[in-house]
Amino acid sequence: MVQVRVAGVALDAAQQHVILLKPVDAAAASGTILPVWIGAQEATSILVAVEGVTPPRPLAHDLMARLVEALEGAVERVEVTRVEDGTFFAEVTLFTPHGLRVIDARPSDAIALASRMGAPIWVADRVLAEAGVPDDVTEEADESEKLDEFRRFLDDVEPDDFQP
Template sequence: MLIQVELTRILIQETDDTHIVELREKDGERVMPITIGYYEAAAIERRLLGNLPPRPLTHELLANAIAQLGGKIDRIIISDLQEHTFFAQIVLSGREKEIVLDARPSDAIALGSATNVPLFIEDHILDQITKPF
């Protein structure tokens, strides 16, 4: 089952390579942090602060290409967790069919923040992450 989440916080550490986005259940209390790369973190932060680049960067370019080809980004899904690695999907609607693209969560979240589409997590991932030790 998919659980809708919201990006609630981004932590960019200037002295470390560890940058974190925090995703919170939209209608619940569970929170999930995901470690991401600097460039994706910076792209997400720029978008959240409303600092739009004068020219399209990678995530805006991809969104523009999808739109120009007649597609629409419907949703982003954090779909799996295997051996401490998260997996994501970008779900597109195209000409008469749905297309699912495999993606890194950091790229998918950055693309989602650039296009304001809903973000979901499979509930089994939230169950794994929020279990007490």
């Protein structure tokens, strides 16, 4: 497993939202970033949490976090465990008064919850090897060049490109 962070959310050429997960330890994945296609609402929810914005009314993931806390639980970690036919799968590990519980989840929901609760996000080595792409973009010095290069990459990539 490789610990990652949310590096950003972008739109691909088809105007679909992509969350970009980057290893916390650059040496751990040798310049790889993991793009995961998600829905528009999930993208908004993740951005709200990552940027520390407080919405006027709680979003669904805010409710999830409040429920976990109200039940005296905590999110221990989130793991993106596998990718099958272009679909990513994740698990949320909860600490509860009754012990650890592992719950199946969509990566977008799991990451939105982890972002709110300060929980670490992990990606299975195999997922990163199968679906990760080179992170040459973030190695450049000029921020605008990085964004332009990444946009060109997103224009040419399709979710089917990540199927094994």
